[in-house]
Amino acid sequence: MPHDEAVEHDISKLEEKIRKWQKKNKHHVHGHVRRSGFLQFCEDVGNDLDLTEVIDSAPGRSDKDWHLTTMWKDLSDKQKRKYEKKSLRCPDPVLSKFLPYYPNALPEKLGNIIRNFAKTTSNESQFLKLMNMKLQQSVIDPGEAVGLLCAQSIGEPSTQMTLNTFHFAGRGEMNVTLGIPRLREILMVGSKTIKTPALDLPVLPGNDNMAKVKQLQRRLTKVNLDEVIQSIQVCEWLAIKGRIRYQRRRVFRIRLNFLPRECYKERFIVVPNKILKFVEKTYIKKVVQLIRAKINAQNKLLSTGTQKQKYQSSAKESESSKANTNMDDDDDDDDDDDDKDMDADDGDDTANNQKQKKKEEHEYEEDENSRDSLDKDQEDEDVDMEDEIPETEDINEELIEEYEEREKDNPESRINAVLQCAPEVDHYRYDIKKKRWCEVTISFPLQNSKIDLLALLESDLKKHVVHEVPGISRCILGEQDGPNGKEMHLKTEGINMHELYRNADILDINRLYCNSIHDIAMTYGIEAASRVIIKEVQAVFAAYGIEVDYRHLSLLADYMTFEGSYKPFNRIAMETNPSPLQRMSFEQTMKCLVDSTVQSRVDSLTSPSAQIVLGANVTSGTGSLDLITPLTF
Numbered sequence: 036m037p038h039d040e041a042v043e044h045d046i047s048k049l050e051e052k053i054r055k056w057q058k059k060n061k062h063h064v065h066g067h068v069r070r071s072g073f074l075q076f077c078e079d080v081g082n083d084l085d086l087t088e089v090i091d092s093a094p095g096r097s098d099k100d101w102h103l104t105t106m107w108k109d110l111s112d113k114q115k116r117k118y119e120k121k122s123l124r125c126p127d128p129v130l131s132k133f134l135p136y137y138p139n140a141l142p143e144k145l146g147n148i149i150r151n152f153a154k155t156t157s158n159e160s161q162f163l164k165l166m167n168m169k170l171q172q173s174v175i176d177p178g179e180a181v182g183l184l185c186a187q188s189i190g191e192p193s194t195q196m197t198l199n200t201f202h203f204a205g206r207g208e209m210n211v212t213l214g215i216p217r218l219r220e221i222l223m224v225g226s227k228t229i230k231t232p233a234l235d236l237p238v239l240p241g242n243d244n245m246a247k248v249k250q251l252q253r254r255l256t257k258v259n260l261d262e263v264i265q266s267i268q269v270c271e272w273l274a275i276k277g278r279i280r281y282q283r284r285r286v287f288r289i290r291l292n293f294l295p296r297e298c299y300k301e302r303f304i305v306v307p308n309k310i311l312k313f314v315e316k317t318y319i320k321k322v323v324q325l326i327r328a329k330i331n332a333q334n335k336l337l338s339t340g341t342q343k344q345k346y347q348s349s350a351k352e353s354e355s356s357k358a359n360t361n362m363d364d365d366d367d368d369d370d371d372d373d374d375k376d377m378d379a380d381d382g383d384d385t386a387n388n389q390k391q392k393k394k395e396e397h398e399y400e401e402d403e404n405s406r407d408s409l410d411k412d413q414e415d416e417d418v419d420m421e422d423e424i425p426e427t428e429d430i431n432e433e434l435i436e437e438y439e440e441r442e443k444d445n446p447e448s449r450i451n452a453v454l455q456c457a458p459e460v461d462h463y464r465y466d467i468k469k470k471r472w473c474e475v476t477i478s479f480p481l482q483n484s485k486i487d488l489l490a491l492l493e494s495d496l497k498k499h500v501v502h503e504v505p506g507i508s509r510c511i512l513g514e515q516d517g518p519n520g521k522e523m524h525l526k527t528e529g530i531n532m533h534e535l536y537r538n539a540d541i542l543d544i545n546r547l548y549c550n551s552i553h554d555i556a557m558t559y560g561i562e563a564a565s566r567v568i569i570k571e572v573q574a575v576f577a578a579y580g581i582e583v584d585y586r587h588l589s590l591l592a593d594y595m596t597f598e599g600s601y602k603p604f605n606r607i608a609m610e611t612n613p614s615p616l617q618r619m620s621f622e623q624t625m626k627c628l629v630d631s632t633v634q635s636r637v638d639s640l641t642s643p644s645a646q647i648v649l650g651a652n653v654t655s656g657t658g659s660l661d662l663i664t665p666l667t668f
Contacts, residue, residue, distance in 0.1 A: 046129055046139050050146070053126050072119030076110075077103050079118070135174050138167050178659030182594075182643075185587040189572070192581040193218060210528065213578050221571055222591075225603030227553045232530045237543040238512075238523040244541045248512060248525060251538055253304040255510035255527060260318065260499040263299060263310050265292045267496075269489045273481065283481040286461070287488055289322070290474045305502045307470035313501045315453050315463075319475055323457040325495055326479065326486065334483050506531035530554055552601050561596050568592040568601075614638050616645035 081103055107115075133140045141149070149166050153159045175181060196214045212220065212231045220229055238248050268290040275283040291314060296307055446467050453463040453475065465473035507529035515524050525542060527535075530551055535542060549555050550571060556564035569588045576583055595602055602608035606622040615631035616638050630636075638645050643653045652658040 076118045180655045188587040234527045235548045252510045257503040257508045258303045258501045261496040284478040285484040286478040288476045565592040565596045614642045617642045620644045
């Protein structure tokens with residue numbers, strides 16, 4: 036940039052104007068040099084605002100802030116201009132009017148630091164000239180391919196990363212995705228659902244807050260049913276004595292023994308009565324549905340095998356009949372004998388299968404009788420059921436809700452509600468005093484109901500959740516470094532900002548951090564999402580001791596968010612690119628070519644990719660300027 040005394044004079048004049056304004060209005064602005072009419076309105080109206088009525092505020096904002104914002108929107112343009120005139124208007128900064136290539140064109144904060152330090156030196160003017168020269172050398176040259184430098188500064192160190200995920204669950208820390216998978220998740224995938232979503236909030240100082248935070252930690256922690264179950268006992272018998280074939284039942288008695296409250300009270304917020312209610316209201320219903328599905332699957336498998344068997348026997352019969360018609364007429368006697376033998380042989384497979392099936396049923400019934408004799412005491416509890424049991428009957432949840440509201444502590448009401456939840460439930464009882472166990476008896480038709488129920492329950496137990504806050508699976512409370520020394524932080528696996536906003540009295544909501552870029556963009560705006568991109572990429576490289584220049588990361592984040600939304604580097608985000616040739620050079624060349632042709636799109640050839648495709652000079656480096664020579668010498 037050539038030296039221009041007039042421009043340098045204008046810069047010095049503007050800087051002097053800004054310094055005079057700051058000095059004059061220092062006691063008014065309290066360090067904030069620029070204010071809007073809205074801030075002036077909040078200062079004038081906010082102190083006298085009365086919030087006696089209930090206001091539905093937006094998440095993350097106080098009722099006062101939300102009400103002030105609504106009032107400002109309702110003002111007319113004339114009233115808004117009135118507050119804007121009253122606001123303290125500072126002159127625009129130097130860099131808003133002059134390029135950084137001019138001497139003394141510095142950011143305000145950096146310029147103040149340099150001038151304050153120059154006052155401590157022996158030669159202030161020479162020091163300021165030296166710093167200006169250094170700053171001029173540090174400014175990027177016009178036409179520099181900053182995009183290539185950014186890509187190289189991120190792509191080359193990523194080749195040194197080998198680890199995928201750090202699992203710290205055993206040490207009481209968070210599970211965090213690192214390495215190439217996390218880098219792809221940020222830059223290339225851009226999905227709304229990430230592998231390891233997490234929230235981090237500092238705890239406000241105070242001894243009283245620690246007890247509340249620990250209570251909040253227990254409330255946010257997800258509780259699965261298998262974490263509070265001590266053991267499961269399953270007893271199976273057959274109810275066939277004195278019943279016809281279609282009334283015979285297979286009976287299962289399931290006993291759930293719960294852990295003592297002392298074993299989990301430091302980790303979970305649930306109490307024995309809540310666990311028991313979950314089992315009564317939800318789990319027993321799910322167990323019945325699980326057994327129904329298992330029996331139905333077995334019946335389908337058996338029916339498929341029977342049909343295949345019938346098809347094979349019919350094929351054999353057709354083959355044998357064809358063989359009989361082709362026999363010679365001369366051997367009538369032999370044919371008669373052979374026909375008799377053939378007729379006997381035709382049904383060998385079917386007859387043998389039927390005999391074998393009857394034999395197995397007879398042996399099975401004997402086994403049932405022997406087992407039934409061992410369970411005479413349990414037979415008295417069996418009740419007669421209908422011949423056919425509906426398999427998909429709706430569960431009466433209204434009855435359960437009604438009993439909970441009116442007679443929560445009435446044992447008879449609880450037992451009756453469980454008996455009404457499914458037709459297969461025959462008997463239910465539980466520990467009335469300590470709520471340490473419960474026992475339910477269910478029965479199914481005898482035919483094709485032989486299942487390994489214990490293994491089925493053990494594999495299904497982890498799927499049932501007794502207590503959870505939507506979106507959060509685990510919560511950890513730990514100490515880490517803060518601006519003022521050590522401080523406590525509450526970290527969650529999973530994201531639910533609205534739930535944490537309700538605890539603003541113990542958590543520093545203003546310092547909330549989330550590693551989900553989409554959630555930050557939806558809640559705090561695209562500029563906050565841009566900063567999260569920078570911080571997350573820095574964290575990925577910092578795990579391997581790699582440091583990337585902040586300016587490269589800033590350029591990367593700005594390019595991904597400059598359209599007002601978070602767009603990763605993939606073909607979906609490239610659909611909004613105005614250059615058809617650049618989209619073709621990325622992915623799906625033929626599809627992009629056809630779409631651009633049909634829609635009659637025009638390429639202005641301003642992007643390097645489009646210029647390279649056509650063999651034109653790339654407008655970067657020396658190609659970004661023209662050299663003009665004089666025609667006369």
